Amino acid sequence: MNQQHVQPTSAIPPHNCLLAALPAQDRERLLKHCDLIALNFADVLYCAGDSISHVYFPIESIISLVKPVAGSSGLEVGLVGNEGLLGVTLILEIDRAPFHALIQGAGTALRIAAPPFLKELKQSPALQLLLKQYLYVSINQLAQTAACTRFHVVEKRLARWLLMTQDRAHADTFHITHVFLAYILGVRRVGITKAANSLLKQKLISYRRGIVTIVDRAGLEAAACNCYQADNNIYALILGGVEK
Amino acid sequence: MNQQHVQPTSAIPPHNCLLAALPAQDRERLLKHCDLIALNFADVLYCAGDSISHVYFPIESIISLVKPVAGSSGLEVGLVGNEGLLGVTLILEIDRAPFHALIQGAGTALRIAAPPFLKELKQSPALQLLLKQYLYVSINQLAQTAACTRFHVVEKRLARWLLMTQDRAHADTFHITHVFLAYILGVRRVGITKAANSLLKQKLISYRRGIVTIVDRAGLEAAACNCYQADNNIYALILGGVEK
DNA sequence: ATTTTTTAGTGCGCCAACACACAGAGTTCA
DNA sequence: TGAACTCTGTGTGTTGGCGCACTAAAAAAT
DSSP states (O other): OOOEEOOOOOSSOOOOHHHHHSOHHHHHHHHTTOEEEEEOTTOEEEOTTSOOOEEEEESSOEEEEEEOOTTSOOEEEEEESTTSOBOGGGGGTOOOOSSEEEEEEOEEEEEEEHHHHHHHHHHOHHHHHHHHHHHHHHHHHHHHHHHHHHHSOHHHHHHHHHHHHHHHHTSSEEEOOHHHHHHHHTSOHHHHHHHHHHHHHTTSEEEETTEEEESOHHHHHHHSOTHHHHHHHHHHHHHTTSOO | OOOEEOOOOOSSOOOOHHHHHSOHHHHHHHHTTOEEEEEOTTOEEEOTTSOOOEEEEESSOEEEEEEOOTTSOOEEEEEESTTSOBOGGGGGTOOSOSSEEEEEEOEEEEEEEHHHHHHHHHHOHHHHHHHHHHHHHHHHHHHHHHHHHHHSOHHHHHHHHHHHHHHHHTSSEEEOOHHHHHHHHTSOHHHHHHHHHHHHHTTSEEEETTEEEESOHHHHHHHSOTHHHHHHHHHHHHHTTSOO
């Protein structure tokens, strides 16, 4: 892990939707214990089974949750950007990460050690509720991914994943290689090459050597399975009050 | 839904592991609000999105949690027997079922309406902890199923499912058809026929017209993917104190 | 006892994804 | 400038599961 502390010099205050949704007082108490850190591509924040040392609120960074599989590579079961947080299961009072957590998109995050987080959690019913809601959404999205992985072809799954990442990257262009995508979606690299090439030919995306650009977002949404919409719907339904 | 009230006449007291793990006082308070009911095969307790009217503690019944998929049939993402309960997400204070819940194995269950359950939940830290632990286990098993569904062939998945069902049925023989299994595992009926036939030829199971018998449990464990063991491990790790 | 319904087994062509291997092109570094 | 490395594209044969259609046999209903 190669995390650096970052001076919070930017004029725009760092933004995480869940933090923003907290009452000002609760948020301030929490922020006092937070560090703004930079997360680098492929950093591993923790592995399944590890103790949860810190909670992360991504700002621009994107975190992949990966379920490891004996013998196989693994399978992404969740994606965390500034709409969420990493470490939500702490609300279940179990100090054990259910999944690998690795950085899929470099950027900053607010980090807080588990002990102060748990202390604030006890004091803040608003934070408790937010975590419960986010956990509920995560469970729904996990099941959605399970079904999607079973029934939908790679091209549609890839389109969905690109949309989810674009939402969290807040940019049309981001860094990703076919190899990494293959790992995430649990398919061969060649499968990604083929699917990506198809999306390219349809002029929905463009890419070269690790840089993907969304060209036609509406088209990509049409090319994706509606699991993408389903995920958004459940988030809006449960966490609708949270500003995006 | 065709549920009948059942006289709790049996000499052996009905047994649900989670209820049994509660302190006697908390359990008694809860049981006062419980009805012992009979659940019939294919009963639908609720659909995804429904309000959670009741919580169910299976005794001999087995409940399937199914994530519906637009266009496709659905995919089982959880199995609840007397080692668990249905309605665990109520602890997240969200009155919305994340999955379909349908009876996969007929039998009795203790049922309690949501309002008294929530009231008892507030009063019983032991019940709160148990639900948190069970929810954590369920999340892990959900991810396990997601990965299993992606990477393992039907025959191994079928073997795993038969073992899970045998555990919950507490019997070597139970009622199940190929059509139902196909729905549950998200494959064609013919795929089940083929896989079941293979297990039959290996003398691990026997079956005829809706009745399956486990013949060689050790052999079946060897034929299953280790997702079966992984599920058991996480349950034992988190809920190890709970008697089986 | 005959018909109808339910459940299981078989055959055929098809396709998405697999495994493995290698080629070409851009990037980095010496 | 050339070598080493990284990333993407292509080719060949294989396979697990799909869709569809039909047969066979057991159970239930009339």
